[in-house]
Structure formats: structure tokens, C-alpha cells
Amino acid sequence: MVAVAGGRKKISESTIRRLSLYYRVLSVLEKENYQTVSSRELAKREKLTPAQVRKDLSFFGSFGTRGLGYPVSELKKQIGEILGLNRVWNVALIGVGNIGSALVGYKEFLRQGFRIKVIFDNDQRKIGSNHKGIKVSDIQNLEQDLRENNIEIVVIAVPATVAQYIVDDVVKAGIKAILNFAPLNLKVPPDVFLRNENMSMELEYLSFALKNLQDGKGTIK
Amino acid sequence: MVAVAGGRKKISESTIRRLSLYYRVLSVLEKENYQTVSSRELAKREKLTPAQVRKDLSFFGSFGTRGLGYPVSELKKQIGEILGLNRVWNVALIGVGNIGSALVGYKEFLRQGFRIKVIFDNDQRKIGSNHKGIKVSDIQNLEQDLRENNIEIVVIAVPATVAQYIVDDVVKAGIKAILNFAPLNLKVPPDVFLRNENMSMELEYLSFALKNLQDGKGTIK
DNA sequence: TAACATTTGTGAAGGATTTCACAATCGTGT
């Protein structure tokens, strides 16, 4: 699904997602003072296969030492480099309701380099108020504020009914990356990256799994 | 990845995830008073291909009429049946902090048949308090309360540091389906279904995409 | 220095998923 055209490589979406997992494990290993880690250990910690780990990494270079494994800190740095985590991204959040508030209160994002710099809402009672040190801006000033703050990633946490209108404006403002929590398929131009956070989908997956268990249709593995 | 053993079919995880999308679109179409819908239209609304839609559905039966398409309400009901959505699931939430509160306040889940029936926390200030009409229970009574309330799905929204201990208890209580928000790979027995909601992963995917854009490595499609 | 145990990096094989392409079938209009 994901191909770097013009470049040499074809990196699958799954590989990129697994890089996130490796990065997370490496952070833990670093804290646990591991110097090196084998593909076997790395795989075990995320329920993957060693071959998968090595293949994923091989798309980007040779980071390991044969007979030894991978240097933990160095590999973490390298994957961070690949994923673009060795810097701070300016993020805007639109809609500070249930889920929006939760995101603003989550310090882990900042630690990973995602800084929520601006928050937008259209509720007069919320505009101007403070959320974790960030003043809520009026959605009226969306385009201008996005540009002035050099926002690179926008998180959509508004009701589904208005999400498309807002995204249209976000795109107009030149934003190229959007994380969407509203349960609908947003339309964006092909040069805009869109990811959806779909919690219902995960619950429905569990529902499906349980149902098949209960129907005695056999075990799902 | 997902196989119904003992049964006849092999249903991929991707297919199940797409069923969720079809279900969502069909709900919209139903509201828009569509009688029938073609695989072409269904595909367009979720950025898939018509062949994909037909193939997915064909794993479960023949729901359409050649020359006409699929009957909207009927297909929605059928997919609901497949996913186990035509009933109510009893859900427990553990950890009513930032994200937990957001989930409790989200009415859409109930509408989809996921009823948060019990909430657990270990914070004395929270235990006994009310969240949207649900009294917060003491995590001490976890096993007993899970059983007494016939809980079938547990949502984990506690800090990563304690998540594994809690999941161990949840598994002991006989729960077979877990949705996890904590950023770690939980260990569960093979007969327990575990899904992870990993927001960092999605942000990191966007980060990767933007970085590759900016490095002029070409366009990512 | 040489033998050994270990683990990487990677082509090739295998498996899974998606797309293609078309016969089969339906509703409609005449």
C-alpha cells in the first residue's frame, strides 16, 4: 500500500507499523540497560517472528552485527530517524470534547515528539479557556492559526457530522497529515495522508471473535 | 491470521475489519433511504474496490441480486449478524482517567451494542463516584464483579505499568476478549482475544509519511 | 590462529490477499 516512488524502495504499511512496535520495545530495553538485542528477543516481545524483524529492518539498512544482534540505543536512534521521531512535530487538535480532552492530557505524545500546540473548538464556552496550558482557539481562525503555528499534523476530534467540512478547511490550509477519530471516511486529496482511529472496529472485531466462539463454529486462532 | 478451525472458512482479519466499514456505510445509506446499493457504490464510499466488496461478502453467502445490487437494510442486518452486533455485549472498563472517561461518555458504543456496565479504578477518590450513571467499583472486587455482571469484554485504560497485572486477573476471571489502550504488548493465553488501540502508531505513521515527503524521497501513495 | 557458536542479511519459496475477468442472473422495457 505504501510505496516510495522515485526512490528505490517499496515499504509496506505493515512494516512501518511494526517499526513503531520495535521502537517501543527498544525504548524499554534501553531502560532495562540492554546493550544489544537479537531479532529473536525483539520478535518475542511483540509476538512476531525473528525473520520478520530482520526483513523489516533490512529494507532500511544493516543495523546489526552477525553473531551479536542489534545495538539497542543505536537501533532505536536509527528507527527514530526512519519514522521521523528525532524531532518535534507541531500538532493541532480540533474539537476538545470527550476524546479531545483525553488527548490533550496525554503527556506521552509530547515525549514522542508530538506537541499539541493549538486547540480549536466552536463552543463559545470553551473558546479562550485553558486546557493543560493551551488556550482554546476559535475554529473561525482555523486557516490563519494553522499557518501561523506551522502546524504539520491535525487531529480531528469533532462530531462526524461536521468532520468533512472541517477537514476541507484543514486541507485548504495546506495540511498534509490528518489523524481522524470521527467514524466516517473522510475525503482528502491524494497528497494528504489520512489515518483513522476506529475504536468501534476493534470492538466489533472482538464481537465477531466471541460470536464465533459461542456459536461453536470452532476456535479462532 | 484469523481462521475458523473446525469450520469451513478462512476469514482474514482484513475482511472482518472491512465488514465493520460496510456496516457503517450501510447504516448511513439506510438513513439516506437507499433501497439497494451496488458493490461499486459501497466500495466508493470506503475507498475500496468493487471486487473486494463482493469477495468479502461472498465468504459469508450470497446477499445480492445480479443486475440490482444489495438490499441495504437486509445486508446491514446480515453483516450485523456476522459481526455479532444484533445483541448487547456487557463491557467493563478498567481505569477511569483521561481516556477511560472519554469512553464512558461516548454514547455511540451503546448504540452499537456495547454497554459499559461496570467501571473499575483503584483511586479511592474515584471509587463510589458516579460516571454517567455508573458507579465506579473498587478494582479489589474485580473478579467477583466481572462474574456477577456477566462481563464479556474488558477495556483496559490504566497506565502501562500496571496493565499486565490487571490483565492477568481479568483472564483469571474467565474473560475472553480484551481491548487494550495501554502502549505495551500484553501477554494473554491463546484462547483470549486481544486487540490493541495504538494511537502512537498512527501518529508515527503520519510522521514517517511526512518525513519521506520532506526528504524529497518521492511521493508516498 | 583456528575452531566454534551465534546471529545477521537476504534470495527464494511459500502463503495470503487482492484484483481480474467473465459467465450467470436479474429487472426492466418493449
Place this chain on the structure above:
DNA sequence: ACACGATTGTGAAATCCTTCACAAATGTTA
């Protein structure tokens, strides 16, 4: 009653992704 346009359902082909299997390379030990 029949012809036509539309659309499904599905084997087969194509593509994509994962796993295998092993040569190459390293650190260690004697």
C-alpha cells in the same frame, strides 16, 4: 416473451507479504 443493460459471484491470475533456509560474518575461547 424476449432482448438488453446492469451487476453479482467466483475461479484464476496477479500481487503482496511472510517465512524459510543458509551463506556470510562476527565475537569468544582455547
